[in-house]
Amino acid sequence: MVYPDDLLVDDEQVVVHRHPHWKMLVVPVVVLLLVVGVASFLAALVSAQTWAPWAWLGLAVAGLALVGRFTAYPVVRWRTTHFVVTDRRVLVREGVLTRHGMDIPLKRISGVQFRQGLLERMLGTGTLVVESESDDSLEFDDVPGVRHVHAVLYDELGR
Template sequence: MAYPDDLLGEDEYVVVHKHPHWKMLVVPVLLLFVVVGGGSYLAALAAPTPWHLPAWIALAVVGVVLLAWLTLAPLVRWRTTHFVVTTHRLMVREGVFTRSGIDIPTSRINSVRFRHGLLDRVLGCGTLIVESASDEPLEFDDIPQVEKVHTLLYREVNDDPRDDPGYAGEGR
Protein backbone atom coordinates (compact mmCIF):
# COMPACT_ATOMS: atom_id res chain seq x y z
CA MET A 1 0.00 0.00 0.00
CA ALA A 2 1.48 3.33 -1.05
CA TYR A 3 1.52 6.15 1.46
CA PRO A 4 -0.81 9.06 0.58
CA ASP A 5 0.86 11.26 -2.02
CA ASP A 6 -0.71 14.43 -0.61
CA LEU A 7 1.63 14.16 2.41
CA LEU A 8 4.73 14.09 0.21
CA GLY A 9 6.65 17.01 -1.29
CA GLU A 10 7.07 17.53 -5.03
CA ASP A 11 10.42 15.77 -5.35
CA GLU A 12 9.83 13.33 -2.47
CA TYR A 13 9.01 9.67 -2.86
CA VAL A 14 8.52 6.72 -0.51
CA VAL A 15 11.53 4.45 0.00
CA VAL A 16 10.03 2.19 2.70
CA HIS A 17 6.49 1.92 4.05
CA LYS A 18 5.88 -0.59 6.85
CA HIS A 19 3.27 -1.46 9.42
CA PRO A 20 4.43 -2.99 12.72
CA HIS A 21 5.35 -6.67 12.56
CA TRP A 22 2.48 -9.16 12.67
CA LYS A 23 3.80 -10.57 15.96
CA MET A 24 1.89 -7.86 17.80
CA LEU A 25 -1.34 -9.52 16.59
CA VAL A 26 -0.58 -12.96 18.05
CA VAL A 27 -2.05 -12.25 21.50
CA PRO A 28 -5.24 -10.61 20.11
CA VAL A 29 -5.84 -13.62 17.84
CA LEU A 30 -5.32 -16.03 20.75
CA LEU A 31 -7.76 -13.95 22.81
CA LEU A 32 -10.26 -14.22 19.94
CA PHE A 33 -10.14 -18.01 20.26
CA VAL A 34 -10.40 -17.88 24.07
CA VAL A 35 -13.41 -15.51 24.01
CA VAL A 36 -15.25 -17.47 21.30
CA GLY A 37 -14.43 -20.83 22.91
CA GLY A 38 -15.32 -19.67 26.42
CA GLY A 39 -18.53 -18.04 25.23
CA SER A 40 -19.54 -21.19 23.33
CA TYR A 41 -18.82 -23.34 26.36
CA LEU A 42 -20.86 -21.09 28.65
CA ALA A 43 -23.71 -20.98 26.11
CA ALA A 44 -23.75 -24.79 26.02
CA LEU A 45 -23.86 -24.88 29.83
CA ALA A 46 -26.80 -22.46 29.84
CA ALA A 47 -28.77 -24.37 27.17
CA PRO A 48 -30.65 -26.82 29.46
CA THR A 49 -31.68 -24.10 31.92
CA PRO A 50 -35.05 -22.33 31.73
CA TRP A 51 -33.35 -18.93 31.48
CA HIS A 52 -31.10 -19.86 28.53
CA LEU A 53 -32.32 -17.08 26.19
CA PRO A 54 -31.39 -14.15 28.49
CA ALA A 55 -28.11 -15.92 29.29
CA TRP A 56 -27.29 -16.25 25.59
CA ILE A 57 -28.08 -12.60 24.98
CA ALA A 58 -25.87 -11.56 27.92
CA LEU A 59 -23.06 -13.84 26.69
CA ALA A 60 -23.36 -12.41 23.19
CA VAL A 61 -23.17 -8.82 24.44
CA VAL A 62 -20.18 -9.55 26.68
CA GLY A 63 -18.52 -11.53 23.87
CA VAL A 64 -18.94 -8.72 21.31
CA VAL A 65 -17.57 -6.14 23.75
CA LEU A 66 -14.57 -8.34 24.60
CA LEU A 67 -13.88 -9.10 20.93
CA ALA A 68 -14.04 -5.42 20.01
CA TRP A 69 -11.75 -4.44 22.87
CA LEU A 70 -9.26 -7.34 22.83
CA THR A 71 -9.12 -8.24 19.12
CA LEU A 72 -10.61 -5.61 16.84
CA ALA A 73 -8.98 -2.57 18.52
CA PRO A 74 -5.41 -3.98 18.29
CA LEU A 75 -6.02 -4.98 14.66
CA VAL A 76 -7.20 -1.48 13.74
CA ARG A 77 -4.33 0.06 15.73
CA TRP A 78 -1.84 -2.15 13.82
CA ARG A 79 -3.40 -1.26 10.48
CA THR A 80 -3.34 2.50 11.16
CA THR A 81 0.29 2.59 12.33
CA HIS A 82 2.66 3.60 9.55
CA PHE A 83 6.47 3.72 9.50
CA VAL A 84 7.54 5.54 6.34
CA VAL A 85 10.98 6.48 5.05
CA THR A 86 10.99 8.91 2.15
CA THR A 87 13.80 10.55 0.27
CA HIS A 88 13.55 13.56 2.60
CA ARG A 89 12.30 12.38 5.99
CA LEU A 90 11.30 9.63 8.38
CA MET A 91 7.58 9.68 9.23
CA VAL A 92 5.71 7.71 11.87
CA ARG A 93 1.93 7.96 12.14
CA GLU A 94 -0.22 6.07 14.63
CA GLY A 95 -3.65 6.15 16.16
CA VAL A 96 -7.25 5.66 15.19
CA PHE A 97 -9.35 8.38 16.75
CA THR A 98 -6.47 10.46 18.06
CA ARG A 99 -3.69 10.50 15.48
CA SER A 100 -0.14 11.30 16.41
CA GLY A 101 2.92 11.52 14.27
CA ILE A 102 6.52 12.49 14.06
CA ASP A 103 8.56 13.67 11.09
CA ILE A 104 12.34 13.73 11.20
CA PRO A 105 14.17 15.25 8.24
CA THR A 106 16.91 12.90 7.08
CA SER A 107 19.35 15.80 7.25
CA ARG A 108 18.78 15.96 11.03
CA ILE A 109 19.39 12.25 11.68
CA ASN A 110 22.80 11.65 13.25
CA SER A 111 22.84 7.86 13.50
CA VAL A 112 20.67 4.83 12.87
CA ARG A 113 20.97 1.59 14.85
CA PHE A 114 18.89 -1.53 15.23
CA ARG A 115 18.46 -4.13 17.94
CA HIS A 116 16.78 -7.50 17.87
CA GLY A 117 16.87 -10.50 20.17
CA LEU A 118 16.66 -14.15 19.26
CA LEU A 119 12.87 -14.24 18.82
CA ASP A 120 12.95 -11.03 16.78
CA ARG A 121 15.66 -12.52 14.57
CA VAL A 122 13.59 -15.65 14.00
CA LEU A 123 10.52 -13.56 13.15
CA GLY A 124 12.47 -11.03 11.07
CA CYS A 125 11.76 -7.87 13.04
CA GLY A 126 13.38 -5.62 15.61
CA THR A 127 13.76 -2.18 17.10
CA LEU A 128 15.10 0.71 15.04
CA ILE A 129 16.90 3.39 17.04
CA VAL A 130 17.22 6.81 15.44
CA GLU A 131 19.37 9.53 16.97
CA SER A 132 18.63 13.00 15.72
CA ALA A 133 19.12 16.55 16.94
CA SER A 134 16.68 15.81 19.80
CA ASP A 135 17.91 14.93 23.28
CA GLU A 136 16.79 11.31 23.43
CA PRO A 137 17.15 8.65 20.75
CA LEU A 138 13.81 7.52 19.32
CA GLU A 139 13.06 3.79 19.38
CA PHE A 140 10.59 2.25 16.95
CA ASP A 141 9.60 -1.27 18.02
CA ASP A 142 8.46 -4.21 15.91
CA ILE A 143 9.77 -2.95 12.57
CA PRO A 144 9.59 -5.78 10.00
CA GLN A 145 12.87 -6.50 8.20
CA VAL A 146 14.62 -4.08 10.54
CA GLU A 147 18.08 -4.70 9.05
CA LYS A 148 16.87 -3.83 5.55
CA VAL A 149 15.05 -0.73 6.83
CA HIS A 150 18.19 0.25 8.76
CA THR A 151 20.31 -0.04 5.62
CA LEU A 152 17.85 1.90 3.45
CA LEU A 153 17.46 4.66 6.04
CA TYR A 154 21.23 4.86 6.49
CA ARG A 155 21.63 5.25 2.73
CA GLU A 156 19.03 8.02 2.63
CA VAL A 157 20.70 9.83 5.55
CA ASN A 158 24.16 9.62 4.03
CA ASP A 159 23.15 10.05 0.41
CA ASP A 160 25.08 12.95 -1.10
CA PRO A 161 23.30 14.38 -4.15
CA ARG A 162 26.69 15.27 -5.65
CA ASP A 163 27.33 11.52 -6.03
CA ASP A 164 24.42 11.31 -8.49
CA PRO A 165 25.66 11.44 -12.11
CA GLY A 166 22.68 13.64 -13.02
CA TYR A 167 23.50 16.23 -10.35
CA ALA A 168 23.84 19.70 -11.87
CA GLY A 169 24.25 21.75 -8.70
CA GLU A 170 27.05 24.04 -7.66
CA GLY A 171 30.56 22.76 -7.31
CA ARG A 172 30.68 20.77 -10.53
Protein backbone atom coordinates in the same frame (compact mmCIF):
# COMPACT_ATOMS: atom_id res chain seq x y z
CA MET B 1 0.41 -0.78 0.54
CA VAL B 2 1.59 2.64 -0.62
CA TYR B 3 1.57 5.49 1.87
CA PRO B 4 -1.06 8.11 0.89
CA ASP B 5 0.41 10.59 -1.57
CA ASP B 6 -1.59 13.49 -0.16
CA LEU B 7 0.46 13.28 3.05
CA LEU B 8 3.73 13.77 1.19
CA VAL B 9 5.23 17.01 -0.08
CA ASP B 10 5.81 17.64 -3.79
CA ASP B 11 8.36 15.30 -5.39
CA GLU B 12 8.75 13.26 -2.18
CA GLN B 13 9.05 9.51 -2.76
CA VAL B 14 8.30 6.71 -0.29
CA VAL B 15 11.31 4.41 0.11
CA VAL B 16 10.00 2.12 2.89
CA HIS B 17 6.52 1.82 4.38
CA ARG B 18 5.90 -0.57 7.28
CA HIS B 19 3.24 -1.34 9.85
CA PRO B 20 4.40 -2.79 13.18
CA HIS B 21 5.33 -6.47 13.10
CA TRP B 22 2.48 -9.00 13.09
CA LYS B 23 3.63 -10.35 16.47
CA MET B 24 1.59 -7.52 18.00
CA LEU B 25 -1.52 -9.34 16.79
CA VAL B 26 -0.83 -12.67 18.52
CA VAL B 27 -2.48 -11.74 21.84
CA PRO B 28 -5.59 -10.24 20.17
CA VAL B 29 -6.07 -13.43 18.12
CA VAL B 30 -5.64 -15.61 21.21
CA VAL B 31 -8.21 -13.47 23.05
CA LEU B 32 -10.62 -13.87 20.13
CA LEU B 33 -10.25 -17.66 20.17
CA LEU B 34 -10.64 -17.83 23.95
CA VAL B 35 -13.74 -15.63 23.99
CA VAL B 36 -15.40 -17.62 21.21
CA GLY B 37 -14.48 -20.93 22.86
CA VAL B 38 -15.64 -19.96 26.35
CA ALA B 39 -18.83 -18.30 25.07
CA SER B 40 -19.66 -21.36 22.96
CA PHE B 41 -19.06 -23.69 25.89
CA LEU B 42 -21.23 -21.59 28.21
CA ALA B 43 -23.96 -21.28 25.57
CA ALA B 44 -24.06 -25.05 25.19
CA LEU B 45 -24.06 -25.46 28.97
CA VAL B 46 -27.18 -23.31 29.48
CA SER B 47 -29.03 -24.45 26.34
CA ALA B 48 -31.41 -26.73 28.28
CA GLN B 49 -32.49 -23.97 30.66
CA THR B 50 -35.70 -21.97 30.21
CA TRP B 51 -33.74 -18.73 30.50
CA ALA B 52 -31.22 -19.79 27.81
CA PRO B 53 -32.17 -17.00 25.32
CA TRP B 54 -31.35 -14.36 27.95
CA ALA B 55 -28.09 -16.08 28.79
CA TRP B 56 -27.18 -16.25 25.10
CA LEU B 57 -27.92 -12.55 24.75
CA GLY B 58 -25.72 -11.78 27.76
CA LEU B 59 -22.95 -13.98 26.41
CA ALA B 60 -23.17 -12.30 23.02
CA VAL B 61 -23.00 -8.80 24.52
CA ALA B 62 -20.10 -9.71 26.81
CA GLY B 63 -18.30 -11.54 23.99
CA LEU B 64 -18.70 -8.65 21.57
CA ALA B 65 -17.45 -6.18 24.19
CA LEU B 66 -14.38 -8.31 24.92
CA VAL B 67 -13.63 -8.94 21.24
CA GLY B 68 -14.11 -5.26 20.43
CA ARG B 69 -11.77 -4.08 23.17
CA PHE B 70 -9.11 -6.77 23.07
CA THR B 71 -9.16 -7.84 19.41
CA ALA B 72 -10.75 -5.28 17.08
CA TYR B 73 -9.17 -2.20 18.66
CA PRO B 74 -5.58 -3.59 18.61
CA VAL B 75 -6.02 -4.72 15.00
CA VAL B 76 -7.27 -1.29 13.93
CA ARG B 77 -4.49 0.37 15.89
CA TRP B 78 -1.91 -1.89 14.20
CA ARG B 79 -3.40 -1.10 10.79
CA THR B 80 -3.35 2.66 11.40
CA THR B 81 0.25 2.77 12.63
CA HIS B 82 2.74 3.63 9.89
CA PHE B 83 6.54 3.80 9.85
CA VAL B 84 7.63 5.48 6.62
CA VAL B 85 11.02 6.41 5.21
CA THR B 86 10.96 8.81 2.28
CA ASP B 87 13.78 10.37 0.34
CA ARG B 88 13.48 13.43 2.63
CA ARG B 89 12.34 12.32 6.10
CA VAL B 90 11.29 9.58 8.51
CA LEU B 91 7.60 9.67 9.43
CA VAL B 92 5.68 7.88 12.15
CA ARG B 93 1.90 8.07 12.29
CA GLU B 94 -0.22 6.25 14.85
CA GLY B 95 -3.60 6.36 16.50
CA VAL B 96 -7.19 5.40 15.90
CA LEU B 97 -9.44 8.17 17.16
CA THR B 98 -6.68 10.67 17.81
CA ARG B 99 -3.63 10.67 15.56
CA HIS B 100 -0.05 11.29 16.61
CA GLY B 101 2.73 11.97 14.18
CA MET B 102 6.42 12.63 14.18
CA ASP B 103 8.66 13.66 11.29
CA ILE B 104 12.45 13.69 11.31
CA PRO B 105 14.20 15.27 8.31
CA LEU B 106 16.98 13.04 7.01
CA LYS B 107 19.48 15.89 7.18
CA ARG B 108 18.96 16.07 10.98
CA ILE B 109 19.70 12.39 11.54
CA SER B 110 23.21 11.76 12.81
CA GLY B 111 23.11 7.99 13.23
CA VAL B 112 21.03 4.86 12.77
CA GLN B 113 21.24 1.59 14.71
CA PHE B 114 19.12 -1.49 15.19
CA ARG B 115 18.72 -4.02 17.99
CA GLN B 116 17.41 -7.56 17.77
CA GLY B 117 17.07 -10.22 20.44
CA LEU B 118 17.01 -13.90 19.57
CA LEU B 119 13.21 -14.09 19.20
CA GLU B 120 13.20 -10.87 17.19
CA ARG B 121 15.86 -12.27 14.84
CA MET B 122 13.77 -15.39 14.30
CA LEU B 123 10.67 -13.28 13.58
CA GLY B 124 12.53 -10.76 11.41
CA THR B 125 11.72 -7.74 13.55
CA GLY B 126 13.61 -5.42 15.86
CA THR B 127 14.08 -1.95 17.28
CA LEU B 128 15.34 0.84 15.04
CA VAL B 129 17.25 3.57 16.87
CA VAL B 130 17.50 6.94 15.11
CA GLU B 131 19.88 9.50 16.56
CA SER B 132 19.04 13.10 15.81
CA GLU B 133 21.36 16.09 16.11
CA SER B 134 19.18 17.96 18.59
CA ASP B 135 17.23 15.27 20.44
CA ASP B 136 18.02 12.11 22.29
CA SER B 137 17.84 8.95 20.26
CA LEU B 138 14.39 7.82 19.17
CA GLU B 139 13.49 4.14 19.29
CA PHE B 140 10.94 2.52 17.02
CA ASP B 141 9.94 -0.92 18.30
CA ASP B 142 8.66 -3.88 16.30
CA VAL B 143 9.86 -2.67 12.90
CA PRO B 144 9.50 -5.60 10.48
CA GLY B 145 12.60 -6.23 8.38
CA VAL B 146 14.58 -3.92 10.66
CA ARG B 147 17.94 -4.81 9.07
CA HIS B 148 16.59 -3.93 5.61
CA VAL B 149 15.03 -0.69 6.91
CA HIS B 150 18.34 0.15 8.62
CA ALA B 151 20.27 -0.43 5.39
CA VAL B 152 17.82 1.60 3.29
CA LEU B 153 17.79 4.47 5.79
CA TYR B 154 21.59 4.45 5.98
CA ASP B 155 21.72 4.51 2.17
CA GLU B 156 19.31 7.46 2.05
CA LEU B 157 21.46 9.33 4.58
CA GLY B 158 24.47 8.88 2.32
CA ARG B 159 22.80 10.54 -0.64
